[in-house]
Amino acid sequence: xxxxxxxxxxxxxxxxxxxxxxxxxxxxxxxxxxxxxxxxxxxxxxxxxxxxxxxxxxxxxxxxxxxxxxxxxxxxxxxxxxxxxxxxxxxxxxxxxxxxxxxxxxxxxxxx
Amino acid sequence: xxxxxxxxxxxxxxxxxxxxxxxxxxxxxxxxxxxxxxxxxxxxxxxxxxxxxxxxxxxxxxxxxxxxxxxxxxxxxxxxxxxxxxxxxxxxxxxxxxxxxxxxxxxxxxxxx
Numbered sequence: 001x002x003x004x005x006x007x008x009x010x011x012x013x014x015x016x017x018x019x020x021x022x023x024x025x026x027x028x029x030x031x032x033x034x035x036x037x038x039x040x041x042x043x044x045x046x047x048x049x050x051x052x053x054x055x056x057x058x059x060x061x062x063x064x065x066x067x068x069x070x071x072x073x074x075x076x077x078x079x080x081x082x083x084x085x086x087x088x089x090x091x092x093x094x095x096x097x098x099x100x101x102x103x104x105x106x107x108x109x110x111x112x
Numbered sequence: 113x114x115x116x117x118x119x120x121x122x123x124x125x126x127x128x129x130x131x132x133x134x135x136x137x138x139x140x141x142x143x144x145x146x147x148x149x150x151x152x153x154x155x156x157x158x159x160x161x162x163x164x165x166x167x168x169x170x171x172x173x174x175x176x177x178x179x180x181x182x183x184x185x186x187x188x189x190x191x192x193x194x195x196x197x198x199x200x201x202x203x204x205x206x207x208x209x210x211x212x213x214x215x216x217x218x219x220x221x222x223x224x225x
Contacts, residue, residue, distance in 0.1 A: 004154070036216075043114045044202070044216040089155070099145075099168065100214065102155040 004092050006103035013080050014111050020076040021106040023090035027071030034100060035064055035075055036089040044089060047075075080110040115139040118203050118217035125193065126225055133188040133220045135203030143209040144186040146178060147202040149219075155202065161186060162209035193224045 005024045013019045025033060032051045038044040048057045053068040061078045077084055087107045091100040116137045125131050137144065146158040160168035161180040175197075177189040186203055200221050204214040 034213075041218065043116065043218045045114065046213055046215070049213060091155075099157050099160065099209075104152065104154045 004090060004101050004103040006088075006090055006106050008106060009104065010107040010109070012109045012111060015080060015082060017080050017110075018076065018078045019080055019108070020074050021088060021108075023073045023075070023092075023103055025071050025073070025090070025092035025101075025103075026094055027068060029095035030068045030071070031093045031095045033066055033068075033073050034091045034093075035073070036091070038087045038089055038105070039085075047088075075106075077108070080108075082110045082112050084108060085110045114215045114217065116203060116205055116215050116217035118201075118220050120220060121218065122221045122223075124223045124225060125190065127193060127195070129193075130189070130191040132190065133201055133203075133222075135186040135188075135217055137184055137186075137203075137205040137215070137217075139205055139215060141205040141207050141215070142183050143206045143211065144180060144183070145204040145206075145214065146186065146188055147204065149200040149202060151199075159188075160209050167209055190222075193222075195224050198222055198224045 007022050034049050035047040036044040037047050048064045050066040055066045057064050064075045066073045087105040089105045091102040119134045143162045147155045149155050157170050158172045159178045164180050175192050179187040200219045202219045203217040206214045
């Protein structure tokens with residue numbers, strides 16, 4: 001994988017459902033993986049920065065896992081609420097690059 | 113609030129106009145970035161400044177001209193743009209240019225007519 005890819009592109013879930021989406025990134029020379037939450041008309045907000053294989057991070061109902069050997073990260077949202085509606089971006093940094101490479105995002109809509 | 117502000121939030125300009133986008137960060141960071149997001153595409157890095165010096169220019173056309181007078185302010189000067197330059201332009205900052213975290217502004221929605 002040369003680019004950062006996210007799936008699905010968009011997702012609609014009912015309030016209360018749990019959901020997850022995927023970020024795939026280049027596994028060679030991996031340095032760090034970032035997740036951002038981006039609400040319409042607002043600034044992207046950092047959720048997690050992950051660096052270690054097997055790492056798992058949690059913030060409230062949102063958690064993320066990291067597999068650096070196979071080059072993927074999952075973001076989980078437990079008991080989705082309408083205020084979770086946003087675009088979730090992931091970005092990776094490889095050891096040879098100083099900057100972040102972003103995926104296209106997963107647009108989540110939580111229906112009341 | 114992320115501590116990064118951008119003005120204006122919306123801008124409509126003709127192809128012969130000259131305009132500037134402004135970014136200001138109140139976080140004491142030393143690196144600042146311009147990103148472009150076109151419809152349905154990932155964020156694309158345009159420029160990086162570290163301690164007021166440009167450290168990266170990601171093959172951006174010369175009709176986009178960045179300026180970083182100090183570590184807190186970043187400008188993007190625009191002239192003779194094309195309609196395909198219509199996009200969301202985001203500014204970000206970080207403690208230094210290889211730092212983990214980047215803090216983003218809300219963006220300027222630019223429309224070129």
